[in-house]
Amino acid sequence: MAKEKGRKLIAQNKKAHHDYTILDTYECGLVLTGTEVKSLRQGRASLVDGFVTMESNEAWLYNVHVPEYSQGTWTNHSARRKRKLLMHREEIDKLERKAQESGHTIVPLALYFKDGRAKIEIALAKGKKEYDKRQTLREKQDTRETNRAISAVRRKQRGTV
Numbered sequence: 001m002a003k004e005k006g007r008k009l010i011a012q013n014k015k016a017h018h019d020y021t022i023l024d025t026y027e028c029g030l031v032l033t034g035t036e037v038k039s040l041r042q043g044r045a046s047l048v049d050g051f052v053t054m055e056s057n058e059a060w061l062y063n064v065h066v067p068e069y070s071q072g073t074w075t076n077h078s079a080r081r082k083r084k085l086l087m088h089r090e091e092i093d094k095l096e097r098k099a100q101e102s103g104h105t106i107v108p109l110a111l112y113f114k115d116g117r118a119k120i121e122i123a124l125a126k127g128k129k130e131y132d133k134r135q136t137l138r139e140k141q142d143t144r145e146t147n148r149a150i151s152a153v154r155r156k157q158r159g160t161v
Contacts, residue, residue, distance in 0.1 A: 008113040010040050013047040016107045018133060020125035025109065026095070028059065029086030030118045036066050040118060045111050052085065052106035052122055054096040059085035061120065064108060085120065098124050 016022070032040070039045075046065040053060050061083045087095075099106050103126050110121040128136070 005115060009110060010043055010113065011045040011047050011111045013050065013107065013109050015048065016109055016123065016125065018136070019128060020105070020107060020123070021128055021132075022109075022123045022125050023104075024098075024124040026087065026091055026122050026124075027114075028120050028122060030061070030120055031084040031086065032118055035068070037118060039066050039068065040111070040113070047108045047111060050108040052095075052108065054092065054099065057089075057092060057096075059087055059092055059095070059106075061085055061108065061122075064111070085122070095124060103127055 044067050048065075050064040051062055053062060063080055064083065065080055095106060098104055105125055105127065106122055107125050108120055109123050112119055112121075
């Protein structure tokens with residue numbers, strides 16, 4: 001059997017970039033059961049309501065939905081159980097200090113397999129206000145319009161030259 005190489009994306013939290021300002025990202029391992037891994041290999045998971053908390057110097061992932069494995073028996077896992085994150089002690093301490101600041105939280109961004117092992121990318125984030133969200137959308141729209149205008153001019157130049 002050939003060993004997996006590279007990164008295979010399972011789930012991603014696109015709404016996190018809209019709702020939060022991402023300050024710092026970390027890659028962590030996950031403690032999973034066998035049926036959870038099999039369910040993830042089928043590409044089924046949801047990070048939408050997920051968050052990370054620190055309890056007794058350990059990082060825990062809550063509300064990430066990994067559906068039950070379809071061929072699983074009585075040994076199947078519960079879909080929204082809390083899962084332990086595997087991180088270095090220094091990273092946990094640093095995250096815990098920063099997360100206690102006002103307005104900061106830790107959210108999952110992406111769940112993926114890296115060289116055959118389940119990994120999760122988490123981020124220290126600060127919640128955006130409604131006007132910040134509108135400003136971000138406006139900036140994206142403006143850059144999209146300028147890129148369209150530039151490409152239209154370039155296409156016109158190529159046609160005449």
